[in-house]
Amino acid sequence: MLASLFQDTSNDPRRGYPDGPTPDRRPAHEPVFNAPWPAMALVTLIIGGYALQAQLSPSQIEPWIFAPAALRGGEWRTVFTAIFLHGNWAHAITNAAMALAFATPLARYLGDSAKGVFAFFSFYLLCGALGNLGFAALHPGSEEGIVGASGAVSGLMGAVARLIGGRGRLGGLLSSPVLGMGGALLAINLLIGVLGGAWVPGSGGAGIAWEAHLAGFFSGLVLIGPFALLAGRR
Numbered sequence: 001m002l003a004s005l006f007q008d009t010s011n012d013p014r015r016g017y018p019d020g021p022t023p024d025r026r027p028a029h030e031p032v033f034n035a036p037w038p039a040m041a042l043v044t045l046i047i048g049g050y051a052l053q054a055q056l057s058p059s060q061i062e063p064w065i066f067a068p069a070a071l072r073g074g075e076w077r078t079v080f081t082a083i084f085l086h087g088n089w090a091h092a093i094t095n096a097a098m099a100l101a102f103a104t105p106l107a108r109y110l111g112d113s114a115k116g117v118f119a120f121f122s123f124y125l126l127c128g129a130l131g132n133l134g135f136a137a138l139h140p141g142s143e144e145g146i147v148g149a150s151g152a153v154s155g156l157m158g159a160v161a162r163l164i165g166g167r168g169r170l171g172g173l174l175s176s177p178v179l180g181m182g183g184a185l186l187a188i189n190l191l192i193g194v195l196g197g198a199w200v201p202g203s204g205g206a207g208i209a210w211e212a213h214l215a216g217f218f219s220g221l222v223l224i225g226p227f228a229l230l231a232g233r234r
Helices: 002-006 037-053 058-064 068-073 077-084 089-110 114-138 150-165 176-195 210-230
Strands: none
Touching: 037 077, 037 089, 037 114, 058 077, 068 114, 077 114, 089 114, 089 150, 089 210, 114 150, 114 210, 150 176, 150 210, 176 210
């Protein structure tokens, strides 16, 4: 009986908790993706949208592709529908990864209230549409069709550049992060314009509408202010 007085309990998990059950000392499980649900929904929309698109024939997809020539006939729906189409899996996955990176801080900033979620998705769609219209402005009447969420994702990038400049709030249009990210995006896309987009990951050798990237980015820089107010941010 005396031997129990000298029993080594230094490794006993119950040490320090004599009157209660053994505590669970296992670390809490962290989610694989610690992102707001609107950001994850956006990624799902991009990947799921292409999974659905891959099941359709080219003739079924063609009416939803944006071409500047369609604007002459008053056809505006493709300005929006083309955002949800992609050229191949690499294109869709690249845009989904970029969307996750930039949608996460923006969705957190706008919040998960009804107004915040509405502002987030409306902002995304409008930046994508303005990106497509930016392409049309430089190629009026062109029959060349474009698809992809790149203009919308560039809009997210523009918004996040202002958040970085303001350290969690909206910074100025000429803050260092805005100028740095904008300058880098401009340089890359001008390079694409000169050399073509075949060397860009995810392009699949196809052309890249770099004009939509720049128009989407600058749209995001300007529009995030009004959409922040819509979400109830000051």
